[in-house]
Amino acid sequence: MATDTLVKPARTGSAGPPGWRRLLGSWDAILILALLLVVLVATATIEGVGSPRFYRFVVLEAIPIALIALPMTLVIITGEIDLSVASTVGLTCSVLGQLWYLGVTSLPVLIVLSLLLGAVLGAVNGVFITVFGLPSLAVTIGTLALYRGLAYVVLGDRAIADYPPAWTQNAVAPIPGTVIPWFVLVLAALAVVFGVVLYLTPIGRSLYAIGNNAEASTFAGISVLRTKFWLFVATGAMAALAGVFWTFRFASARADNATGLELAVVAAVLLGGVSIFGGRGGLVGVLAAVALLGVLRNALQLADVPANALTIVTGTLLILSVVGPNLVRMARERLRRRRPVTTPLERTSS
C-alpha cells in the first residue's frame, strides 16, 4: 500500500468531486441551515405551519418537483438544460387520461406506457441535441411548446377525472402511522439511485468531466453525446413518472397540467448549488433547495402573503442562488491565491 506518499488521505464520504467538496459542502450547509431557520421562524410566527397537515401538503407538492429535479441536476451538471419537462408532464397526463378514457384499465399497463412515452419525448430532445448538435436551450424551448401543443391535441379542453377511487386515494395515501405520503418512499429510492450514479459510479465521474470540459472528456474516451442522449431520455421518463403522480394526486388529467413547473425545477436545481455552466453541484443541495422552496412557499401562503409576493420571493432566491455560490467560491479562491500556485503555463495560454 502506498502509505509513504506526500498525499494526505482525503476525507471519506463523497459529496462531490474532491477539491470543491468543501465549497459545495459549505453551500449545502448554508441551504440546510436556511431550511431549518425558515422552519423554526415560520413555525413560531405563522399559525398552521409545523402541523402534520402542513408537512403533508409540502411533501405532496414537492414530489413532482423533486422527481424531475433528480435527472435535471445531472443534465445541468453536463452543461445542458431541459425546459420541456413540464410539457412532458402535461402530455403524459393527457395521453394517460385518454388511454383510460379509451378503455385501458390496467394500472401497470398505463404506468409503463406513460414512462415509455416520457422516454420517447426525452429521446426526441436528445436526438436534436446530440445528433443535430443544436443547443439544448433552444431545442427544449421548442419542445416545451410542441409537447404542450400535442397535449391539447390529445385532450383539448377536456379533463379526464373518473379514475377508480382506489387509484387516486392510493397515490396520496400516507405511510401507516404517519401523515407522510408513501410516494415519498418512491422518491427516496430514486434519489438514492441518482445519488449513487452521480457520486459513486464511472458515469457520475464522466458527468462532472463533461460539464467542465467536453473536449478533454472526449480525449479520455468518454462518449459525450451518448451520455447526454441518455440523460435526456432519463429526464423524459422521470417527468412522465411525475405526470402519472400528478394525474392521480389531483384525479385529473388535463392538457394544462403542471404548466410552468419547469421553472420550479430549474430554480430548485440552481438554488441547490448546481452551476448553470455545468461541472459543479450535487444532489444534496438540490433536495435541500426543493424542501426550502416548498416550505417557504406554503408557509407564506398560510401567512396570506399574496401570490405576487411569492413570485418575488422565489425570484430573489433564484438570483441569490446564482450569486451566492459564486461569492463563496470567489472568497475561497482568494484565500487559495495566497499560496503561490500560478504557473507559467496558466498565463501563457490565456
Place this chain on the structure above:
Amino acid sequence: MLPVLALKSVDKSFGAVAALRDARLELYAGEAHALVGENGAGKSTLVKILAGVHSPDAGIVSLEGQPVAFGSPADARAAGIAVIYQEPTLFPDLSVAENIFMGRQPLKGLRRIDASAMRERTNELFARLGVRIDPDRPARGLSIADQQLVEIAKALSFDARVVVMDEPTAALSGVEVERLFAVARSLRDNGAAILFISHRFDEVFSLCQRITVMRDGRWIATDEIGNLTVEGVVRTMVGRDISALFPKVPTEPGEVRLEVDGLTRHGYFEDVSFTVRGGEIVALAGLVGAGRSEVARAVFGIDRYDAGEVRVDGRRLRPGDPSAAIAADLALVPEDRRQQGLVMELSIERNATLPRRWALSRLGLLFGASERRSAAEWARRLQVKAARNSDPVSTLSGGNQQKVVLAKWLSTAPRVLMIDEPTRGIDVGTKSEVHRLLSQLAAEGVAVLMVSSELPEVLGMADRVLVMHEGRLVADIPRDQADEESVMFAATGQREAAA
C-alpha cells in the same frame, strides 16, 4: 536612413518560460523583410508585441526613432502597424465594407453610418490593390485568400506603415499566393515596410530583400538575401548542439504494434502510411500546420477520417471512437494539455483516473479509495509535486500538470503511446524526466509515436523520424541519417525523400 520600426534587445517571458531574449529587428520603409526560425523560436511572440497584444518585459520598440509602448492592439493600429494573420478573423455576418471600417465607419448626419461612402471607399481600396471583391457581400464564404485581402484593404484604409504577415500563404493555392505577392510588392513599392513570416523559402527568396533569423527567442542574424542560400538559412535556423539531455537507450524493435495505412482526412492530411514497432520511438516531425497532430487525433478516434485504416497489433481499429482506441491499449497524450489533456477544475485524482474509471470500479461502483490509491501511486512514480491529490489540477505548475496527463495515460498500461508535444511549455528539469520516461517505456516494449516540433528532442529521442509537409508524409529517416538539416529540408518541402 532611420528604420520605420525597430526592436532593440526585447525580452518577454511568460512566467519561467523566456519566449524572447534579446530579440532585435529593424524594418525599413519600402522593404519586404523575412522573419524565419523554427517552431518556438519566438516569431509569434514578436508579432504579438508588434500587434500590441503583449508588451515587452524589457527592451525598446521604436517607430521612426521614437520609442513607443503599445497598451493594446488599438494603439498598435493607430501607430500604423497592421497584422495579417494566417487565418483572418472577420465578422462572418457583416459585409466586407463593414469589416474594413469596423469601429470607424464613415458617418453622416445624426451619427448614422454612411453606407454609400463606406462602399465607395472600399471599392477605392480594392482598386488600389487591384482585386475585385464585392463590398456588400458578407464575409462568410470568402476564401481565406480573399479574407486576407480584406484585412490588407483594412490596413491600407488606415495608411499602415508596417504590414506584418504571419504565415499568410499557409492556406493559399499557388495562384492566390501570386496575387497576394503582387499586392505585397505594390504595398512595398509605395513605401510600406513588410514583415513576412513564412516557412517557405522559395516565397521568402522571391519576395524579400532581407532576412532575420531567430532561434530560441534570440536574434541570430540579419542579412541581405543576395548573400544567402537556402541551406545557409536552414543551418542558421537549427544550428545548435544536441546536448546529452536525451537519454534514449537503444532497443531492439519488436513486433509491429501500430499500422497506419493510407489514412486520409481531406483538407488535413492525405494518404499517410507508417508503422511503429514495440520498443521503438518514432518521431513525427514537421512544421506547425503540417497535419501531424491531426494524424494522431484521427488514429485515436477523436476525428473521423475519409479513407484508410488503423491497425493495432494487426486488429483493425474502429474509426471515430476513442473508447475503442483505449480498449485496444492505445493512449494519446494530446498537444493542448489545458484544453484536451486535463479537466482543469477537477482534482488530480479524478484526472489521473478518468480513462480507467470503469476498470477501477467494482460492480460498477467507485467509492473513491481505488481512485485515490491509483492516483497516489502514479503521482509518486512520476514525482508529481502537489499538496494534495484532491486539489484541482489547475493549482499545479505546467510540468506537474503534464505529469498528471502522463500518469493518466501510463496507468492504462498502453501498448501504443502517442504523445503530442511531450515537453511543450515545461521546465528543463521536467523535460529530461519526461524523456527518460519515454525511453524507459520503449525499453519495456511500448510503441511510442512522438509528435514534436523541437528538433533536438526529435533527433535525440527518435529511432526513426517521419516528416510531414503540408499534409503528406514526405520522409522516413532512420536515426543514423537524421540530422537537423535532413529533417528541416523535408519539413520545408525542399526534398521529397522516399516515404
